[in-house]
Amino acid sequence: MAYLDTQESIRFARRVRPVRPGVQDTGDTFADFGAKTSAYSAHNVIYYEGDAAQRLFEVASGTVMLFKLLPDGRRQVVEVLRPGEIFGLAGSNEYECTAETLTDASIHELDLRLVDSNLDVQRKLAKCLANQMRILHEHAVLLGRKSAVERVASFLMYLIPNRGGVGCLGPENEDDDGYDLKLHMTRQEIADYLGLTIETVSRVVSDLKRRGVIRVDRSDQIHLRKVCSLCQMTGMH
Amino acid sequence: MAYLDTQESIRFARRVRPVRPGVQDTGDTFADFGAKTSAYSAHNVIYYEGDAAQRLFEVASGTVMLFKLLPDGRRQVVEVLRPGEIFGLAGSNEYECTAETLTDASIHELDLRLVDSNLDVQRKLAKCLANQMRILHEHAVLLGRKSAVERVASFLMYLIPNRGGVGCLGPENEDDDGYDLKLHMTRQEIADYLGLTIETVSRVVSDLKRRGVIRVDRSDQIHLRKVCSLCQMTGMH
DNA sequence: CGAGCGCTTGACAGATCTCAATAAAAGTGG
DNA sequence: CCACTTTTATTGAGATCTGTCAAGCGCTCG
Numbered sequence: 001m002a003y004l005d006t007q008e009s010i011r012f013a014r015r016v017r018p019v020r021p022g023v024q025d026t027g028d029t030f031a032d033f034g035a036k037t038s039a040y041s042a043h044n045v046i047y048y049e050g051d052a053a054q055r056l057f058e059v060a061s062g063t064v065m066l067f068k069l070l071p072d073g074r075r076q077v078v079e080v081l082r083p084g085e086i087f088g089l090a091g092s093n094e095y096e097c098t099a100e101t102l103t104d105a106s107i108h109e110l111d112l113r114l115v116d117s118n119l120d121v122q123r124k125l126a127k128c129l130a131n132q133m134r135i136l137h138e139h140a141v142l143l144g145r146k147s148a149v150e151r152v153a154s155f156l157m158y159l160i161p162n163r164g165g166v167g168c169l170g171p172e173n174e175d176d177d178g179y180d181l182k183l184h185m186t187r188q189e190i191a192d193y194l195g196l197t198i199e200t201v202s203r204v205v206s207d208l209k210r211r212g213v214i215r216v217d218r219s220d221q222i223h224l225r226k227v228c229s230l231c232q233m234t235g236m237h
Numbered sequence: 238m239a240y241l242d243t244q245e246s247i248r249f250a251r252r253v254r255p256v257r258p259g260v261q262d263t264g265d266t267f268a269d270f271g272a273k274t275s276a277y278s279a280h281n282v283i284y285y286e287g288d289a290a291q292r293l294f295e296v297a298s299g300t301v302m303l304f305k306l307l308p309d310g311r312r313q314v315v316e317v318l319r320p321g322e323i324f325g326l327a328g329s330n331e332y333e334c335t336a337e338t339l340t341d342a343s344i345h346e347l348d349l350r351l352v353d354s355n356l357d358v359q360r361k362l363a364k365c366l367a368n369q370m371r372i373l374h375e376h377a378v379l380l381g382r383k384s385a386v387e388r389v390a391s392f393l394m395y396l397i398p399n400r401g402g403v404g405c406l407g408p409e410n411e412d413d414d415g416y417d418l419k420l421h422m423t424r425q426e427i428a429d430y431l432g433l434t435i436e437t438v439s440r441v442v443s444d445l446k447r448r449g450v451i452r453v454d455r456s457d458q459i460h461l462r463k464v465c466s467l468c469q470m471t472g473m474h
Numbered sequence: 475c476g477a478g479c480g481c482t483t484g485a486c487a488g489a490t491c492t493c494a495a496t497a498a499a500a501g502t503g504g
Numbered sequence: 505c506c507a508c509t510t511t512t513a514t515t516g517a518g519a520t521c522t523g524t525c526a527a528g529c530g531c532t533c534g
Contacts, residue, residue: 068378070472076378089367096371122359129366130326134333136373141305141313143380144432148490187513195381197491202514219499219513235307385522424481434523439482456481456531 029084030058030108033121037108046099046107053090055109056125059083062105063184066097067192077193079132080185086128102184143195150235151194152204156181156214156224157234164231177227183220266321267295267345270358274345283336283344290327292346293362296320299342300421303334304429314430316369317422323365339421380432387472388431389441393418393451393461394471401468414464420457 031037037060040046046057049068057064059081066079066087078097081087087099115121142151157164160179171177183190187205191198205222208214213230215223224230231237268274274297277283283294286305294301296318303316303324315334318324324336352358379388394401397416408414420427428435442459445451450467452460461467468474 066374068374070378070382071474072472074382074472076381078374078377089370091368091371097374116360119356119359122356122363123353126359126362126366129363129370131328133326133366133370133373134328136370136377137303137305137315137334139377140315140373140380141307143377144313144429145307145311192381198513199492199515200490203490206514235309235311237308435481436483436524437522440522443482 028120028124029060030056030110031060033110033118034114035108035110037106040101040105040107042101042103044101046101047088047095049095049098051095053088053093053095054112055088056086056112056115057088057099058086058108058110060106060108063102064099064105064107065102065185065189065193066099068097075192076195077189079136080193084128085132086125089129102189146235148196148200148204149207149233151196152201152208153230153233154235155190155194156222157231159183160224160227163227164234164236170228177225179224179227181222181224183222187219265357265361266297267293267347268297270347270355271351272345272347274343277338277342277344279338279340281338283338284325284332286332286335288332290325290330290332291349292325293323293349293352294325294336295323295345295347297343297345300339301336301342301344302339302422302426302430303336305334312429313432314426316373317430321365322369323362326366339426383472385433385437385441386444386470388433389438389445390467390470391472392427392431393459394468397461397464400464401471401473407465414462416461416464418459418461420459424456
């Protein structure tokens with residue numbers, strides 16, 4: 001796993017790690033371009049992989065996941081989207097993922113025919129995609145190279161705004177490095193996002209609990225007691 | 238690994254698998270927008286992760302890889318780019334990956350200041366990013382859910398145009414289901430792309446050879462003897 | 475021909491998965 | 505509101521796959 005002695009890793013010692021952006025402000029939303037807005041309740045499918053692609057979507061509020069399935073039922077959650085992020089682009093004429101809400105959500109839906117000719121739409125599109133692409137790159141590192149503990153720690157860190165990146169200044173308060181977290185995903189969804197099994201996720205969470213890094217108030221309600229310790233476990237430090 | 242009996246996999250039984258596109262024709266290239274074009278020799282770094290981002294790049298000819306490193310030297314190749322594909326977008330002001338040529342390559346380089354205001358550039362950008370994003374999604378499935386054999390088989394199939402997708406019609410010729418392949422990546426690069434170790438990649442290749450699915454003429458020169466068999470091993474059938 | 479590099483192979487270790495049982499939580503109906 | 509069912513999560517034991525470490529092979533090039 002370690003290539004420490006390779007020429008390359010020495011050569012790159014100076015590289016830095018970008019801050020994970022919070023929800024990015026990309027200016028306009030699709031609502032400004034004539035999109036209609038729909039409300040979905042939690043755990044509803046917006047479209048299925050293979051459906052004819054007719055609209056482009058933007059999360060207005062709530063959380064949405066995109067996933068793909070292999071024929072034998074293995075599932076990979078490929079993106080978890082928050083407000084301001086877009087989905088539903090299809091290279092061909094069919095959606096390449098299934099989109100499902102994780103929470104109650106409000107979604108802007110823009111007819112694909114309105115997309116091509118509008119510079120502002122294209123600009124927002126390019127900006128959002130570039131941002132989501134960076135997250136996908138980071139996620140590829142997680143899936144390809146991180147251990148189970150590192151994956152779960154990284155996942156939890158993603159959920160804290162303004163921590164864990166280059167700009168991270170440590171805890172705001174010396175004595176209190178805690179943070180309260182509400183998970184909007186089941187263990188199975190987390191597992192499918194992190195490329196693990198539900199049992200492994202559960203075991204890692206129990207382990208973090210045992211080590212005093214987190215406190216599990218309910219299975220979807222987690223208090224991070226030592227954010228800095230957790231951050232040390234992401235593999236990025 | 239199998240979720241065959243879940244409600245979900247039944248619900249999605251009808252889904253289809255999109256054809257992996259070959260190099261996509263997105264109309265204009267950056268050259269049409271005033272980009273300068275540079276030549277790079279094989280295995281040269283175009284920019285490092287963390288460098289100040291000033292340009293947007295498009296592969297004109299050759300192959301380029303993007304990768305990220307963890308502090309302990311673990312590497313993940315996050316994209317392998319072919320002509321027409323773009324890279325160098327930075328959400329912030331720094332490149333988030335290192336870009337390195339795999340082969341001799343010719344690269345269009347467009348000043349970032351020329352990007353924002355041009356509808357055609359934005360259109361190409363959005364189109365390319367959407368396409369590359371689909372590939373990243375597919376790759377996330379590979380990294381998160383596929384076995385070593387499935388990863389290598391998928392990798393080899395990617396390198397054959399017009400095979401392996403929904404539109405795949407099988408071999409052109411009943412008796413000959415072969416294809417000659419030139420790899421432009423070392424075993425280490427392939428391993429870092431597939432989230433495996435070099436030893437595992439080597440073992441899988443040897444195994445495919447033993448099973449008569451491929452013939453290894455040189456380590457970077459592989460003849461696929463039974464494309465359909467190989468395709469069956471990708472986990473997508 | 476020898477050195478160096480990339481690749482292959484073997485033996486073993488360890489992380490994660492699988493399968494199975496149990497526990498806890500959430501939803502249902504009387 | 506309380507049994508009862510169903511779903512979701514946890515835990516254990518064992519199997520398996522891939523990683524680690526080490527040695528050897530085979531090009532390629534000076």
